[in-house]
Amino acid sequence: xxxxxxxxxxxxxxxxxxxxxxxxxxxxxxxxxxxxxxxxxxxxxxxxxxxxxxxxxxxxxxxxxxxxxxxxxxxxxxxxxxxxxxxxxxxxxxxxxxxxxxxxxxxxxxxxxxxxxxxxxxxxxxxxxxxxxxxxxxxxxxxxxxxxxxxxxxxxxxxxxxxxxxxxxxxxxxxxxxxxxxxxxxxxxxxxxxxxxxxxxxxxxxxxxxxxxxxxxxxxxxxxxxxxxxxxxxxxxxxxxxxxxxxxxxxxxxxxxxxxxxxxxxxxxxxxxxxxxxxxxxxxxxxxxxxxxxxxxxxxxxxxxxxxxxxxxxxxxxxxxxxxxxxxxxxxxxxxxxxxxxxxxxxxxxxxxxxxxxxxxxxxxxxx
Amino acid sequence: xxxxxxxxxxxxxxxxxxxxxxxxxxxxxxxxxxxxxxxxxxxxxxxxxxxxxxxxxxxxxxxxxxxxxxxxxxxxxxxxxxxxxxxxxxxxxxxxxxxxxxxxxxxxxxxxxxxxxxxxxxxxxxxxxxxxxxxxxxxxxxxxxxxxxxxxxxxxxxxxxxxxxxxxxxxxxxxxxxxxxxxxxxxxxxxxxxxxxxxxxxxxxxxxxxxxxxxxxxxxxxxxxxxxxxxxxxxxxxxxxxxxxxxxxxxxxxxxxxxxxxxxxxxxxxxxxxxx
Amino acid sequence: xxxxxxxxxxxxxxxxxxxxxxxxxxxxxxxxxxxxxxxxxxxxxxxxxxxxxxxxxxxxxxxxxxxxxxxxxxxxxxxxxxxxxxxxxxxxxxxxxxxxxxxxxxxxxxxxxxxxxxxxxxxxxxxxxxxxxxxxxxxxxxxxxxxxxxxxxxxxxxxxxxxxxxxxxxxxxxxxxxxxxxxxxxxxxxxxxxxxxxxxxxxxxxxxxxxxxxxxxxxxxxxxxxxxxxxxxxxxxxxxxxxxxxxxxxxxxxxxxxxxxxxxxxxxxxxxxxxxxxxxxxxxxxxxxxxxxxxxxxxxxxxxxxxxxxx
Numbered sequence: 020x021x022x023x024x025x026x027x028x029x030x031x032x033x034x035x036x037x038x039x040x041x042x043x044x045x046x047x048x049x050x051x052x053x054x055x056x057x058x059x060x061x062x063x064x065x066x067x068x069x070x071x072x073x074x075x076x077x078x079x080x081x082x083x084x085x086x087x088x089x090x091x092x093x094x095x096x097x098x099x100x101x102x103x104x105x106x107x108x109x110x111x112x113x114x115x116x117x118x119x120x121x122x123x124x125x126x127x128x129x130x131x132x133x134x135x136x137x138x139x140x141x142x143x144x145x146x147x148x149x150x151x152x153x154x155x156x157x158x159x160x161x162x163x164x165x166x167x168x169x170x171x172x173x174x175x176x177x178x179x180x181x182x183x184x185x186x187x188x189x190x191x192x193x194x195x196x197x198x199x200x201x202x203x204x205x206x207x208x209x210x211x212x213x214x215x216x217x218x219x220x221x222x223x224x225x226x227x228x229x230x231x232x233x234x235x236x237x238x239x240x241x242x243x244x245x246x247x248x249x250x251x252x253x254x255x256x257x258x259x260x261x262x263x264x265x266x267x268x269x270x271x272x273x274x275x276x277x278x279x280x281x282x283x284x285x286x287x288x289x290x291x292x293x294x295x296x297x298x299x300x301x302x303x304x305x306x307x308x309x310x311x312x313x314x315x316x317x318x319x320x321x322x323x324x325x326x327x328x329x330x331x332x333x334x335x336x337x338x339x340x341x342x343x344x345x346x347x348x349x350x351x352x353x354x355x356x357x358x359x360x361x362x363x364x365x366x367x368x369x370x371x372x373x374x375x376x377x378x379x380x381x382x383x384x385x386x387x
Numbered sequence: 388x389x390x391x392x393x394x395x396x397x398x399x400x401x402x403x404x405x406x407x408x409x410x411x412x413x414x415x416x417x418x419x420x421x422x423x424x425x426x427x428x429x430x431x432x433x434x435x436x437x438x439x440x441x442x443x444x445x446x447x448x449x450x451x452x453x454x455x456x457x458x459x460x461x462x463x464x465x466x467x468x469x470x471x472x473x474x475x476x477x478x479x480x481x482x483x484x485x486x487x488x489x490x491x492x493x494x495x496x497x498x499x500x501x502x503x504x505x506x507x508x509x510x511x512x513x514x515x516x517x518x519x520x521x522x523x524x525x526x527x528x529x530x531x532x533x534x535x536x537x538x539x540x541x542x543x544x545x546x547x548x549x550x551x552x553x554x555x556x557x558x559x560x561x562x563x564x565x566x567x568x569x570x571x572x573x574x575x576x577x578x579x580x581x582x583x584x585x586x587x588x589x590x591x592x593x594x595x596x597x598x599x600x601x602x603x604x605x606x607x608x609x610x611x612x613x614x615x616x617x618x619x620x621x622x623x624x625x626x627x628x629x630x631x632x633x634x635x636x637x638x639x640x641x642x643x644x645x646x647x648x649x650x651x652x653x654x655x656x657x658x659x660x661x662x663x
Numbered sequence: 664x665x666x667x668x669x670x671x672x673x674x675x676x677x678x679x680x681x682x683x684x685x686x687x688x689x690x691x692x693x694x695x696x697x698x699x700x701x702x703x704x705x706x707x708x709x710x711x712x713x714x715x716x717x718x719x720x721x722x723x724x725x726x727x728x729x730x731x732x733x734x735x736x737x738x739x740x741x742x743x744x745x746x747x748x749x750x751x752x753x754x755x756x757x758x759x760x761x762x763x764x765x766x767x768x769x770x771x772x773x774x775x776x777x778x779x780x781x782x783x784x785x786x787x788x789x790x791x792x793x794x795x796x797x798x799x800x801x802x803x804x805x806x807x808x809x810x811x812x813x814x815x816x817x818x819x820x821x822x823x824x825x826x827x828x829x830x831x832x833x834x835x836x837x838x839x840x841x842x843x844x845x846x847x848x849x850x851x852x853x854x855x856x857x858x859x860x861x862x863x864x865x866x867x868x869x870x871x872x873x874x875x876x877x878x879x880x881x882x883x884x885x886x887x888x889x890x891x892x893x894x895x896x897x898x899x900x901x902x903x904x905x906x907x908x909x910x911x912x913x914x915x916x917x918x919x920x921x922x923x924x925x926x927x928x929x930x931x932x933x934x935x936x937x938x939x940x941x942x943x944x945x946x947x948x949x950x951x952x953x954x955x956x957x958x959x960x961x962x963x964x965x966x967x968x969x970x971x972x973x974x
Contacts, residue, residue, distance in 0.1 A: 075571055076570075076571075076671075077567055077570075077571075077671075078671070079670050079671040079672065093667070093668060094668040094669060094670045094671055094674075095668050096570070096575070096668060096671070096674065097567070097570040097571055098569075098570045098571070098572075098573045098574055098575050098579075099573075099668075102571075103571055103572060104567075104568070104571045106564050106567070106568055107564075108562070108564065110562060110564040110565050110567065110568035111568075112565060112568070112569075112583060113587075114586045114587060123569070123572050123574075123582075124572035124573045124574075127569075127572065127573050127574040127578050127582070128573050171572065172571070172572070175572070175573065399766060399769065399770045399773075400770065402766055402767065402770065403766075403767055403770040403771070403782075406763065406767045407782075407785060409763075409840075410785070410786065410789060410840075410843065411785075413797070413800035413801060413803075413804060413840070414789070414792065414796075414797070414800060416800060416803060416804065416810055417796065417799065417800050417803065420803070428808055428813075429803065430803065430806075430808060430809055430810045430813050431813060484685065484686040484689065484690075485686075487682040487683070487685070487686055488682070488683065488686050490682055491679055491682040491683050495675060495678075495679045495682075497679060503683070506690060506694075506695075509694075510694065512894075512897060512945070512949065513942075513945070514897055514898060514900065514901035514941055514942070514945060515898065515901070516901040516902075516903060516918050516921055516922070516938065516941070517698075517701075517901065517938050517941060517942055518697070520701065520921060520925055520931075520934060520935060520938050521697035521698050521700070521701040521938075522693075522697045523925060524697065524700055524701050524704055524931060524935065525693070525696055525697035525700050525701075528700060540693050541693075543689070543693070544689075544690065544693050544694040544697075545694075547686065547690075576678060601791055604793075605793050605794055605795075607794060607795055607904060608903070608904065611922075612925065612926075621793075622793060622794070622795045625793075625795050625796075625799070626795055626904070629795070629799060629802065629908060630907070630908075633799075633802060633803070633806070637799060638803075641793075641796040641799055641800075644792075644793050644796050645792055645793075645796060648791045648792045648793065649788075649791075651791060652788055652791040656784065
């Protein structure tokens with residue numbers, strides 16, 4: 020795989036309205052391969068939109084460089100860059116018809132009429148709006164507008180398509196449908212997508228890789244599953260999915276495995292990733308859904324024992340808050356079964372934790 | 388409950404219609420009495436005539452010489468022509484200036500922005516007599532000869548503010564990301580302006596231009612100070628006529644002016660309604 | 664191979680200069696220039712036969728405010744009294760406009776949407792009609808042989824024609840008629856925003872209609888009242904067209920005085936100084952207005968903290 024987009028040590032800061040500077044990007048480097056679906060994920064203000072705007076040419080970097088297919092972009096104006104953007108609220112031209120919106124980039128590039136007609140037709144077919152060419156933008160539903168925006172920015176066959184939270188304005192059902200369509204479109208066209216969102220579920224579903232941003236830095240760049248299972252730091256662990264983060268200390272290591280002692284002296288065995296030496300202070304990540312409630316006496320394995328303090332029935336599962344002296348409140352999601360009384364508040368419970376459900380993160384401030 | 392007679396609401400309605408009567412009766416009087424044949428007392432109805440209209444258009448009338456107050460029609464025509472020339476040029480220049488400043492203030496971040504806002508606001512709140520005398524002093528001390536050119540300059544100084552305000556309102560309603568989308572799709576600055584920004588703000592620009600045209604046509608005070616001897620505009624001409632004495636043909640002129648105002652206002656409102 | 668482009672900042676700056684250059688030069692030259700030279704003129708000595716001598720003089724203000732060079736001009740309290748009369752007439756006009764427009768704006772705000780727009784159209788239409796035509800109508804109505812007197816005489820209400828034209832009242836009527844749209848629009852926009860449930864809430868809490876009006880309606884529509892009053896007051900104060908047509912020689916306002924200085928007496932420095940009086944009054948008014956506005960803004964800010972916006 021060759022790099023279609025390379026961001027090298029990009030930095031950008033803005034003047035804050037209250038005075039001082041906001042550092043939107045701090046020395047960020049990123050390489051994106053051909054035909055990759057990469058998501059920039061992070062809370063608002065994390066720098067993801069700035070990154071997108073720097074690539075599309077709406078912001079100059081203070082330092083660093085952006086290369087598209089090996090060519091440095093420098094201060095190249097937005098209209099001379101081989102990337103197109105799907106804007107957050109689509110930014111469709113209300114004074115033009117659907118077809119004229121889609122043909123816009125070809126018209127300004129001086130492509131001849133017959134060619135334009137053909138490509139616009141193909142594009143509208145592809146997004147399923149064949150019959151809508153003469154409609155006005157105001158006559159379309161949100162989902163249709165979304166498709167027009169896609170068609171408009173894909174018709175010129177950009178090297179990279181940038182999508183700035185394009186699904187945030189749609190309702191939930193439509194969003195799921197559009198997620199599938201987007202993914203399909205990307206497969207079909209073989210264009211690199213850079214997708215910005217603050218919705219982690221959306222990111223996990225669609226992406227080949229996800230870059231989690233916070234404070235102007237990439238916290239972790241990984242495939243969705245790796246990101247979920249093996250977050251590199253507390254921020255990523257908390258930002259993606261539900262998490263229990265328990266303070267602990269590595270007490271023994273042997274090859275891939277290691278033992279960690281929690282603050283209540285319980286010792287759990289987990290998998291070791293990275294080089295956490297004995298004696299390192301760590302945070303132990305245990306996802307609420309990776310634990311299993313003991314069904315009968317005699318189930319063996321490592322367990323956290325405690326008392327249920329809160330219990331919520333949510334259909335297929337129970338969400339529990341389990342308390343144990345010396346540990347922070349522990350959240351667990353367990354399968355609901357017939358004997359509901361077992362999960363009532365006040366009941367004692369043993370939660371079994373499989374070895375691969377225990378992930379260690381170097382505690383903040385400790386050496387990694 | 389609903390049908391209960393409510394005196395408050397009844398009196399308010401009655402008042403509303405009375406108010407509209409107060410606004411429109413004076414205007415209607417002019418129209419009605421412009422057809423009054425009584426040459427001695429304009430306000431006593433003495434039969435229908437078109438003579439006053441004939442007079443101002445220079446046609447022969449049935450009135451005998453004694454009752455004719457014919458001002459020179461040539462003067463009237465030249466005043467109308469002057470007014471139109473001034474209004475046209477003023478509208479052109481102030482629409483360009485006002486739109487340019489509105490674009491700058493709406494779309495750019497710069498340190499002097501509040502200065503420009505104030506600068507565009509000032510002429511609108513300045514009493515027109517002040518601007519009139521200031522311009523007169525300025526033109527005379529710098530050796531400009533008073534004439535149509537000074538009127539155009541004078542009108543432009545305050546009319547670009549009106550265009551600015553109308554266009555700014557339109558720009559504020561327009562999503563800035565449309566311009567970014569255009570650039571993103573490969574259009575350079577000028578193409579973006581021509582294909583996206585201008586069509587989007589066109590109603591504002593046209594509205595501002597029409598406003599500028601109307602105000603320029605109607606301006607009396609500033610023009611009064613800075614028009615030369617040979618460059619009288621229509622309002623100044625009528626003001627002069629009124630000061631010399633009230634004559635029936637002014638009714639006819641006023642009626643024609645009313646008619647054209649209605650036509651312009653209707654066109655403006657039609658355009659606005661069509662946009663929606 | 665890579666083409667060099669000017670930075671985004673430089674490109675935007677270039678566009679900005681392109682947009683602002685010509686208007687700035689024009690306005691600096693033909694707007695700020697005239698205002699500055701007018702201020703300079705107020706301190707120059709009038710020439711004997713019109714024109715000015717470039718000699719510093721404070722007597723132009725002296726003649727108005729109370730000191731004068733007795734060799735040429737006497738201090739004459741008539742200027743101050745004319746100024747005060749102008750203020751009084753302008754204030755009366757504002758009040759009349761307000762009293763007339765307020766109930767009407769209320770009535771319009773209650774109409775169904777289509778009628779609302781129609782009434783707003785009706786009230787803005789006169790704005791498109793020539794000012795001089797609208798004033799001419801009132802000359803026709805108020806003259807001794809005018810419509811009003813003919814009607815009153817005809818109905819036998821009066822035996823002698825009433826003496827209305829060339830009085831303060833005629834001037835106030837004329838200015839009120841001309842400036843009504845200026846008062847109506849800001850007033851209407853604040854009255855239309857008024858939430859009807861607030862009035863109901865006030866009544867529900869036991870307030871009488873008068874109390875509701877004074878404690879809820881009036882404070883909530885105050886921005887419209889103040890805004891409308893200012894934009895009526897400013898053109899009224901310096902007006903000379905209305906008094907010259909409807910006030911004649913008997914009702915002289917500061918505007919007429921200024922006009923005389925420029926077009927017949929040809930004492931421009933003195934005329935400019937009179938103009939500065941009008942300017943000063945207008946600026947004072949606006950400063951008060953801005954003070955009130957900024958205080959209201961601050962109150963609004965403390966009530967609802969601004970939403971954090973980050974990118």
